[in-house]
Amino acid sequence: MSNEQQIKTFVIVGGGTAGWISAAILSRALLNLPCKIRLIESPHVPTIGVGEATIPSIVDMLEYLKIPLAEFILKTNATFKLGIKFCDWHKLGSHYWHPFGHVGNKIEGKPFYQHWLKNKLNGGTSEFTDFSPAIALAKQNRFFIPDPQNPTNLSASTYALHFDATLVAEFLSQYCQNNSVEHIKGHVQNVVLDTQGNISQLTLENGALVDGDFFIDCSGQQSLLLGKALRIGYENWQHYLPVNKAVAAQSKVMRPLPSFTSSFAHEHGWRWQIPLQNRTGNGYVYCDQYCSDQQAQDLLAKNVGDFITEPRIISFTTGKRHKMWHKNCLAVGLSSGFLEPLESTSIYLIMKAMLNFVQTIPSKKLHQAPIDEFNRKMDHEYECIRDFIVLHYSETKRTDSPFWQMWQNLAIPDSLETKLDLFRSQGQLFHDTDDLFATDSWYSVLEGMGVRPNEYDPLIDASDYSKIQQALVSSQIALDQSAAKALEHMAYIKKIKF
Numbered sequence: 001m002s003n004e005q006q007i008k009t010f011v012i013v014g015g016g017t018a019g020w021i022s023a024a025i026l027s028r029a030l031l032n033l034p035c036k037i038r039l040i041e042s043p044h045v046p047t048i049g050v051g052e053a054t055i056p057s058i059v060d061m062l063e064y065l066k067i068p069l070a071e072f073i074l075k076t077n078a079t080f081k082l083g084i085k086f087c088d089w090h091k092l093g094s095h096y097w098h099p100f101g102h103v104g105n106k107i108e109g110k111p112f113y114q115h116w117l118k119n120k121l122n123g124g125t126s127e128f129t130d131f132s133p134a135i136a137l138a139k140q141n142r143f144f145i146p147d148p149q150n151p152t153n154l155s156a157s158t159y160a161l162h163f164d165a166t167l168v169a170e171f172l173s174q175y176c177q178n179n180s181v182e183h184i185k186g187h188v189q190n191v192v193l194d195t196q197g198n199i200s201q202l203t204l205e206n207g208a209l210v211d212g213d214f215f216i217d218c219s220g221q222q223s224l225l226l227g228k229a230l231r232i233g234y235e236n237w238q239h240y241l242p243v244n245k246a247v248a249a250q251s252k253v254m255r256p257l258p259s260f261t262s263s264f265a266h267e268h269g270w271r272w273q274i275p276l277q278n279r280t281g282n283g284y285v286y287c288d289q290y291c292s293d294q295q296a297q298d299l300l301a302k303n304v305g306d307f308i309t310e311p312r313i314i315s316f317t318t319g320k321r322h323k324m325w326h327k328n329c330l331a332v333g334l335s336s337g338f339l340e341p342l343e344s345t346s347i348y349l350i351m352k353a354m355l356n357f358v359q360t361i362p363s364k365k366l367h368q369a370p371i372d373e374f375n376r377k378m379d380h381e382y383e384c385i386r387d388f389i390v391l392h393y394s395e396t397k398r399t400d401s402p403f404w405q406m407w408q409n410l411a412i413p414d415s416l417e418t419k420l421d422l423f424r425s426q427g428q429l430f431h432d433t434d435d436l437f438a439t440d441s442w443y444s445v446l447e448g449m450g451v452r453p454n455e456y457d458p459l460i461d462a463s464d465y466s467k468i469q470q471a472l473v474s475s476q477i478a479l480d481q482s483a484a485k486a487l488e489h490m491a492y493i494k495k496i497k498f
């Protein structure tokens with residue numbers, strides 16, 4: 001490719017989590033290349049500011065950006081997250097865990113789940129996630145990062161972070177400016193298209209013109225470039241996931257400091273609790289067909305106690321753009337779509353979009369095949385996550401309010417229906433290798449929501465059952481004992497600061 005065809009200027013619109021992550025990944029990928037990156041941030045439109053829980057790929061992103069973990073934790077008030085505790089989702093009074101990392105180890109080449117299932121169907125009392133190293137630590141509010149040089153029975157735990165979204169935007173903004181990203185404070189008023197339908201220029205409120213070869217739309221829910229200017233429509237998934245509002249507020253710090261996110265199912269939706277070093281993030285996600293904003297706010301206050309910030313109401317529509325890349329414009333973050341934060345996947349989708357994009361950095365010619373492939377991959381990511389989230393609701397036994405009764409009759413995606421049928425009938429989990437959630441995640445949530453096959457895999461009978469029973473008992477005890485020796489979560493954070 002000659003230099004003439006290389007994209008020289010990328011313009012990012014938006015200075016929220018999506019804008020700064022996009023700029024950081026792009027600036028890292030294009031380091032030492034003769035490309036300019038400009039990020040425009042409106043002084044009038046605030047960021048959404050609530051994305052504070054992540055999944056383990058956040059740690060991979062920090063490594064990709066060569067950002068030291070300890071510095072990031074210190075500057076963003078971050079804490080560690082080993083999984084999610086779901087309370088009252090299956091039935092009132094029940095709870096289950098979705099752990100990060102592996103659960104148990106394969107036995108004689110067969111999935112641990114099948115051995116555990118045989119034991120359970122024969123009257124065993126252990127829970128599947130009792131064999132998760134991450135949950136052994138989380139139950140005791142403890143944490144440690146496994147040392148690959150020094151393997152232990154906790155080595156299979158992996159972790160993510162909770163952080164302050166505003167501090168993350170500030171941190172990444174500094175990182176980007178060190179990588180020569182130009183930060184323009186200005187409000188985009190008009191988007192100019194050329195005769196081919198590509199974006200050629202943006203007009204700012206102060207009259208300034210910003211040119212670029214490629215535009216990344218991180219303008220939030222309004223989708224200023226892809227949605228409004230290029231008219232790419234929105235696929236609404238509210239018929240699968242009807243919650244459409246959230247009220248968010250912060251409360252004081254929790255001690256002891258949990259090393260997990262909590263998700264509590266309530267009358268009209270669910271409530272998140274995200275523990276940071278200096279405060280706690282809270283929110284109630286609900287469906288406005290069943291609950292007024294005031295009722296939601298009252299429920300949050302009743303369960304959280306005193307707020308230290310004013311509660312904020314946020315509306316959203318679950319779904320995604322028909323395509324995320326069109327012509328010379330890519331939408332990332334809320335401008336590309338939104339799935340409720342039940343499994344903390346939005347920031348992951350931002351990273352994934354940008355990491356896919358930098359593998360395909362286009363020339364000015366913009367060949368259609370890589371664009372189509374990018375869109376196919378991102379659609380699939382969204383669909384897999386959607387199905388996993390729907391599973392948390394669709395299998396509930398709760399009927400104590402109109403919101404939960406609604407789930408008894410709600411249609412689920414065909415892809416999820418097929419997966420559930422196969423699992424129920426033969427205990428097989430059809431695993432799609434492109435699905436973000438690995439089989440242990442599916443097993444944990446299926447079991448947590450009461451979906452258990454009636455039969456285990458008959459091949460398991462080739463293993464000595466009494467030995468397996470003993471191994472299950474001893475490994476569970478050993479896991480809890482090892483976890484008890486780890487540092488308490490806050491003590492661990494204090495230690496890594498120095």
Ligand SMILES: Cc1cc2nc3c(=O)[nH]c(=O)nc-3n(C[C@H](O)[C@H](O)[C@H](O)COP(=O)(O)OP(=O)(O)OC[C@H]3O[C@@H](n4cnc5c(N)ncnc54)[C@H](O)[C@@H]3O)c2cc1C
Pocket residue numbers: 013014015016017018019040041042043044045046047048049050051052053054165186187188189218219220221224246248283314316332333334335341344345346347348
């Ligand atoms: C209730 C709720 C809870 C969530 N929790 C989580 C979570 O726990 N984990 C997770 O991964 N994700 C979560 N998310 C999603 C997460 O908050 C977002 O994906 C993330 O913050 C990215 O937002 P954004 O940058 O796309 O948009 P925004 O934060 O809305 O930023 C938009 C940016 O565009 C700029 N802008 C807008 N218009 C213009 C204009 N005309 N000119 C110039 N600039 C403009 C604004 O100034 C702003 O800087 C949650 C979302 C919601 C709604």
